[in-house]
Amino acid sequence: MTRNEFKSLIEKKEPILLDGASGTEFQKLGMPIGVCPEKWVLENADAVTMVQRKYVEAGSNIIYAPTFGANRFKLGDYGLEDKVVEMNLALVQVTQNATKGEALVAGNLSPTGEQIYPLGDRVLEEFIDVYKEQVKALVQGGVDLFVIETMMSLQEARAALIAVKESCDLPVMVSMTYDESGVTLYGTDPLTALITLQNLGADAVGINCSTGPEKMIPIVEKIKPHAKVPIFIKPNAGLPKMIDGTAVYDMKSDTFASYCKELIGVGANIIGGCCGTTPEYIKELKDELAGLKTILPNTKQGSCISSERKTVVIDLDNETRIVGERINPTGKKQLQAELREGSLDEVTRFALEQIEMGATILDVNVGMNGIDEKEMMVRVIQHLSRLVDVPLCIDSSHIDVIEAALRVYPGRALVNSISLEEVKIKELLPIVAKYGAMFVLLPLSDKGLPKNIEEKKEIIQTVLEKAKAFNYQREDIVVDGLVTTVATNALAAKETLEVIRFCKEDLEMPTIVGLSNISFGLPNRSYLNSAFLTMAIASGLTMAIANPSSELLMMAMHSSDVLQNKDPGSMRYIRKSSEQQEEQVALASNQGKEVKNIIFEAVIKGNKDKIIELIKEGLKEGHTPKHIIDTFLIPAINKVGELFDKQIYFLPQLIVSAETMKAGIEFLEPLLKTGDSEEEEKKPVVIMATVEGDIHDIGKNLVVLMLKNYGFNVVDLGKDVSCEAIVEAAIEYNADIIGLSALMTTTMMQMKKVVKAVGMEKLKAKVIIGGAVITESFAEEIGADGYSKDAADAVNLVKRLLNQ
Known part of the structure; x- marks a missing residue:
């Protein structure tokens, strides 16, 4: 299937049906705990084919091949890492036998269970290579398209998407999994995921697993106005509840279908079922959606850039955005010295201070002599991506540096800049387009600075035309007003203001200026900068690259936004004024004291x-x-x-x-x-383990780390740990607490087995549980001593249970 054929399916406006659950259905067929699911599927191929055939007969247009965990990292947990190609080819054949050409077969990619540097030890390229190995096998096997599903890390979703895009031209759909608060485990919200993934080249973006369909309705409503690609939804049949010792999804098929009909009504284009759904659910869904038409994707998404955890919408008629300019070694001896030493302390300080002062985007430039700029840029991008939430503007004169930064940046960046210079158009523009970044259009050409305002406008129009070939729209580009100094060109300010007005009124495009250029070479520069900023905002300026620590500048901006009706109720102006008063009081009361440790x-x-x-x-x-x-x-x-x-x-x-x-x-x-003079107290012992059959351990590892920080003696048994091994360890170490983690509904009942065994052995240890699918009511039902929703809560729970 080609991408255009996929797009044509969507344009028919008929809901496209996916299949339903696999894991819970395989469990019904007898798949035991602790086995490699993909290996079990191949050993029971006929039964699996029969289940998938029922989905086809129920009306599914797309069936997921059971290749969810068939990547090198996950198969390595079972000693099958050398079977990646062989197993993927065979697993695709299982599904092709079921579809008989009556439904499309999707190659299924999933999380690897590993974390990407800097949160884990493996770098991004390792993940891309692991996914490429699986993708190439699936292409060889004859899949029609790809689905990347159940992703919690946006960066890992990017890795899988890049792997598909660099390996083939098949359509690819990407879905994330969100908790009940509406964000992923890593803090990514649905809009940020949509903006990042659709601009990176996903053909559809969606949500799977997570919750029941009713909780997904407001999410689809929120992201639909920004969606340039189809939205697909694969919800659970509600949330699992324990009935007679078994995890059961209690939402009936008619209720499920009714909510899914509402999802189509608010903008979903492709829909199916995840945990707890069966062929009967898909049949009910098909009947419920009969005759219904979907809402096509939008042609525009708005001017949006994102980090891994936040999207900034650049609205022509909304607040003026400050792009913090301080992370730039030019003229900063301390920053230069630290970068040469490999230290990022000044980068950290500049980043946090600028955000605190009001910057909503950070410009990042590390160009200087004496360092490897590409290596340092990647380090800084990785560092800032986990340190701050605001999006980054990647700023370098070297194309290879920009390319390296875009590859590792876990969001949709802004690139500064692309001009009409031949090298920028021919070499940089395709790279920026590949990673879906917005860019700053600098009205320069190989001839140098434009001679007049008309030449500036011509360059802008020419770059826009060339960008169209890479599917760029005006909303994806920010025009630089190209400020020069009034000390050498008396008309510099007037010419820049005319460019801003032209872009706002004629082209309806956002604009940006490097504010401090206007005053270069003149005294009392802050006055000139602030006066020029107010004039530029009045002319329609959208963003300014500036130093947000300038009180005069920031108050001029907030005042201008009030007067231009860009600050409803003057709330931002009032808040900024209040913050300044609070800072003055704090400074006065803390004179001579240590303000922060x-x-x-x-x-x-x-x-x-x-x-x-x-x-x-x-x-x-x-x-x-x-x-x-x-x-x-x-x-x-x-x-x-x-x-x-x-x-x-x-x-x-x-x-x-x-x-x-x-x-x-x-x-x-x-x-x-x-x-210390006090005798060291004996540390309480905590046994930690991910239960048998479950190979997910990110949450468990974090709990281990936090408990160790609080002085507990933690014995980490790892993942996929049997009940017997947990009890033996509790006896050996005379444990005070046993902590259990599970991510899947298919393994959560192992927790009950451990609780029962602890009771039979009459151990003193109290059992606490947690994980994505675990609830407090489940903990009560199986007799656990406590439930924690996250690592920080686990520490408090252990303290309470031990009366600390």
């Missing part, structure tokens, strides 16, 4: 590289190891937990802060035994 801040900001150095300084100042832990480290990680609970921090920030805390604790632990 640097060790505490290092944990909050995840400054792992500097934490030991800072702790050494604290020890020199007379703080004891125990005092540093109790007064600085523990309160800091508690604060991180609070931020996580409030969804201000997400998994990436939690991990990096926990790792910083761990580094500090590991350094101090040997000193505790000799440096």
Whole structure:
């Protein structure tokens, strides 16, 4: 199937039906816990073909091949990593036998169970290569299209999508899994996923698993206005409940179909079922949707850029956006020195300060002598991607540097910049288009600066025409007004304002200026910059590259937004004024005092590289190891937990802060035994394990890390651990707590088995449970001593159970 053929299917406006659940259906066929699902499928091919055939007969237009975990990383957990090609070819054949050409076969790619650097040890290219190996086998097997599903990490979804796009021309659909709060485990919201993935080349973007269909209706409503590709939905039949010791999805097929009809009504184009659904659900769904027409994707999405966790919509008539300019070594000796040493402390400081002062996008430029710019740019992009939520603007004069940054950036970046220079048009534009980035259009050509305003306009129009060949629309491009200094060109300001008006009124395009250029070479530059900014906003300016720490500049911007009716109710202006008053009061009351503790801040900001150095300084100042832990480290990680609970921090920030805390604790632990007068207390023992049959351990690993940070003696048994092994370890270590994790409904009942065994052995250990599919009611039903929703909550739960 070609991408155009896929698009033609959508344009018929008839709902396209996917199949229903696989895992829960295979379990009904007798698939036992702990086996490799793909190997089991091949050993029971006839039965699986029969189930998939029922989906075809029920009305499914697309059937997923059972290749969900048939990648090298996952198969490696079963010692089958050398069988990737062989197994994928055979698994596709199973589904082709079921469809008999009556439905399309989708090659199914899933999470690998590993984390991408900097959260894990494996780099992005390893993931792309692993997916490419599977993709090529599936293409060889004859799949019609690809589906990348149940993704929790947007970066891993990007890796799989890049692998497909670089291996073949088949259509590819990508779906993420969100929790009940509406974000992924890594903090990605549905709009951010849509913007990132559809611009990277996904032919459809959607949601699967997660919840029941009713919870997905408002999500589709929210993202539909920005969707240039079809939206597909594959919900569960509600949430699992325990009935007679079995996990059961209790939403009936007619209720499920009714909600799915509403999903089509608000914008879904492709729909099916995930956990708990059966061929009967698909049949009911087909009947319910008979005669219904879908809403086609939009032709425009708006001017949107994104990080991994946040989308910024650049609206021509909304607030003016400040792009922080400070992460640039030009003229900054301290930043230059640190970059040469490989330190990112100044980068961190500039990033956090600029966001605090009001920047909504950060420009990143590391061009200087004495470093490998490409390597440093990648490091900085990876560092900032986990440190901050705001989108990044990638700024370099070297094409290879921009390409390397775009490949690892886990969102939709803004690139600064593309001009009419031949090398930019021929070499850079295709690269920027490949990764779906927005770009700044700089009205320059190989002839140099335009001679007049008309030449500027001609260059803008020419670049727009050339960008159309790469499917760029005007909303995907930001025009640079090309500010020059009034010290050498008296008409510089007027000419730039005319370009801004032309783009706003005639082209309806967003604009940007490098604000400080206007005042170069003149005294009291802040006055000129602020005056020019107000004039530019009045002319229609959308964004400015500037230093947000300038109070005069920022207040001029907020004042202009009020006067231009870009700040409803003057709320942003009032908030900024209040913040300044609060800062002045804080400075006055803290004169001569230490405002913030640097060790505490290092944990909050995840400054792992500097934490030991800072702790050494604290020890020199007379703080004891125990005092540093109790007064600085523990309160800091508690604060991180609070931020996580409030969804201000997400998994990436939690991990990096926990790792910083761990580094500090590991350094101090040997000193505790000799440096503190109090006798070291015996640490409570916690056994941690992912239950038998489940090979997902991201959540469990984080709980282990957090518990160790709080001084518990944690014995990590790993993943896919049998009940017998857990009980044996609890006896051997005289455990106080047994922590169990499960991600899948097919394995959650192993927890009940452990609880029962602990009771029969009359162990003192209390059993706590958690995981994506686990609920508090399930914990009560199986007799567990507690349930935690995340790592921070697990620490509090253990403390309560041990009366600490």
